[in-house]
Amino acid sequence: MARRFAERGEIVPVLAEIFREHGFAGASLSEITRRTGLGKSSLYHFFPGGKDEMGQAVLDDVARWFERNVFQPLRDSEEPAAGIDHMFKASVRFFNSGRRICLVGSFALDDTRDRFAHVIHGYFAAWVGALEAALRRSGFDGRRAKEVAQDVVAGIQGALVFARSQDDPRLFTRALKRLQRLTEP
């Protein structure tokens, strides 16, 4: 049969959505074959390491997206406030205004973390680090910059949990507006 995917990279976003919905442990290969339209053999062709390699690929993909679309702008923007504003806008977009959870955060909660400890640690450390640098450049002293960066990044994660618990995405977007105020000098 003609191949449905030109490359492995086109499968990864589908995998990401499945892991978001079911968690890593709850995502079964049969669900993955169904949603990707690929047989198991094709999946193992692209991901010889099985589910673990799929999880790794998905986390890498998310981390790369944030590095390019969030962390770099935070570090490089002429105006730090512009980088920060861009971060909040990109977050609202990426998390689909609170309808989509954070894959990395969800993997961090249970023992899935131990399989992917390095990427998970790096993702949040990079986010806090980039935001901290921007806050420093916009006038926060070192200690406050770090605290605010942690509170904002953690606050986004918490807002995702809370909005989903109430099945109300507006709780996410409103929370982000208030978190953004914390970043104003």
Add this chain to the structure above:
Amino acid sequence: MARRFAERGEIVPVLAEIFREHGFAGASLSEITRRTGLGKSSLYHFFPGGKDEMGQAVLDDVARWFERNVFQPLRDSEEPAAGIDHMFKASVRFFNSGRRICLVGSFALDDTRDRFAHVIHGYFAAWVGALEAALRRSGFDGRRAKEVAQDVVAGIQGALVFARSQDDPRLFTRALKRLQRLTEP
């Protein structure tokens, strides 16, 4: 054999710990039999509904603990500030200073939420509602009381995710100290 547990209630905390570590989907009956020391038949004797009933029992148990130890003090304490301070202390204790995740929050993230939507919704709504009432009594106007209550409850969830991602519980306790400052008039 003599029974190891006098009643079902003594099994529930063990189940809770297992669900915390592995998530709902990742917690297998064989792990549960191992950790509880109960055979499958005994488990199905206590929980005829299987894993679903175990999950329900665990969530109910957590909700009851918070209702008694956190929400009621928030609503009933003579001094609202004392109730709020008690809430933060109880949270640090319950979440073992950031080493233990929130079961309800973790269930909220993936499709496990749909099985237990009612309890999960109720838990966070009750928490925010009780904190909001205390904030109002301590001088916050209606809108701010609601916003701060949401930010604090979500902030605790986010701090759990972030601290676990960095494998550093101190990030949790420090974040809670800063969240408490938001509740001071």
Add this chain to the structure above:
DNA sequence: GTCTATAGATCGATAGAC
């Protein structure tokens, strides 16, 4: 209430043809 034994489904993963 707890045991042994096991059903029946589903799990992740692989073999080999094309």
Add this chain to the structure above:
DNA sequence: GTCTATCGATCTATAGAC
């Protein structure tokens, strides 16, 4: 690269004796 077929392990859940 994708197919069919299938492995062995593990899964949730149940039956029936004690």
